[in-house]
Amino acid sequence: MEQHATTTQPTQQQQPTRSPAVPETGVAEPRRDTQPGAALTTERGTTRIADSVVAKIAGLAARDIPGVHSMGSGMSRRVGQLKSMLPGGDGGTAAQGVAVQVGEREAAIDLDLVTWYGASIVDIGDAVRRHVIGQVEGMTGLSVVEVNIQVDDIQVETDDQTATQQSRFSRSGEGRDDSEPRVR
Amino acid sequence: MTSVVRREDVARAAAVAAQGVAGVARLSAGSGVEVSTPFAGGKVVGVRLTPTGAEVHVVVNGYDIGQVADDVLTAVSATLTAAGVPAVVDVVVADIESAPERRSD
Numbered sequence: 001m002e003q004h005a006t007t008t009q010p011t012q013q014q015q016p017t018r019s020p021a022v023p024e025t026g027v028a029e030p031r032r033d034t035q036p037g038a039a040l041t042t043e044r045g046t047t048r049i050a051d052s053v054v055a056k057i058a059g060l061a062a063r064d065i066p067g068v069h070s071m072g073s074g075m076s077r078r079v080g081q082l083k084s085m086l087p088g089g090d091g092g093t094a095a096q097g098v099a100v101q102v103g104e105r106e107a108a109i110d111l112d113l114v115t116w117y118g119a120s121i122v123d124i125g126d127a128v129r130r131h132v133i134g135q136v137e138g139m140t141g142l143s144v145v146e147v148n149i150q151v152d153d154i155q156v157e158t159d160d161q162t163a164t165q166q167s168r169f170s171r172s173g174e175g176r177d178d179s180e181p182r183v184r
Numbered sequence: 185m186t187s188v189v190r191r192e193d194v195a196r197a198a199a200v201a202a203q204g205v206a207g208v209a210r211l212s213a214g215s216g217v218e219v220s221t222p223f224a225g226g227k228v229v230g231v232r233l234t235p236t237g238a239e240v241h242v243v244v245n246g247y248d249i250g251q252v253a254d255d256v257l258t259a260v261s262a263t264l265t266a267a268g269v270p271a272v273v274d275v276v277v278a279d280i281e282s283a284p285e286r287r288s289d
Binding site for chain 1: 191217218220221222223224225226227232
């Protein structure tokens with residue numbers, strides 16, 4: 001059994017040391033730029049990354065983890081479901097269930113998750129947090145100070161069948177029985 | 185340049201190490217909450233990485249359950265140590281198989 005490399009920090013990075021919120025102005029604490037080439041603020045100009053960008057990345061990253069059923073609190077999920085039923089209205093759902101604060105160098109992320117019944121919420125939360133931090137930091141160069149995860153609901157298998165049937169029903173535009181395969 | 189071992193690689197390596205032990209039939213997802221290490225795009229079933237090490241659930245087909253469990257512990261612990269992560273390993277024998285094979289050693 002051979003390992004790729006030795007590590008300096010896995011498993012330990014997790015305790016979210018709550019730094020005093022995100023400096024909206026980004027001037028609070030001058031962070032030493034550890035990543036070369038990742039400076040968003042230079043003497044020749046700054047790069048601003050919009051909240052919605054970070055929210056979308058975080059939303060997509062969270063959904064990558066198996067065990068995450070969907071995102072958003074009850075009401076926003078329902079509204080999102082309605083929106084996706086409208087013709088051409090499928091966009092904007094990636095950031096559902098995500099709230100972010102983005103400064104010039106740092107970002108804080110709050111996630112609302114729905115997990116599957118039977119899966120360990122602790123394990124999923126841990127995996128989501130790692131992956132979201134990795135993706136956001138990798139894609140934006142921002143330093144993620146914290147990822148707060150709220151699990152709003154758990155999904156039981158039988159509930160979901162009706163949910164997917166409903167959404168397929170709406171997408172196809174006419175009633176079709178999903179128990180019948182379309183192609184034989 | 186620092187290198188980081190990805191969790192899924194550690195979990196996979198631990199799973200492979202456990203499965204390679206003579207007397208282990210397969211890994212088990214456990215009977216209640218699924219034992220797994222989720223990561224983006226998949227999960228490793230039967231191994232749960234914890235902050236202190238790992239939990240491994242195995243189905244044993246050897247005669248000597250205690251010995252097999254001990255071997256699993258040694259193998260997985262060595263793997264985790266090689267990966268540079270905490271290596272306190274809990275082995276859970278989740279089941280035994282009805283048709284045991286004779287151990288080769």
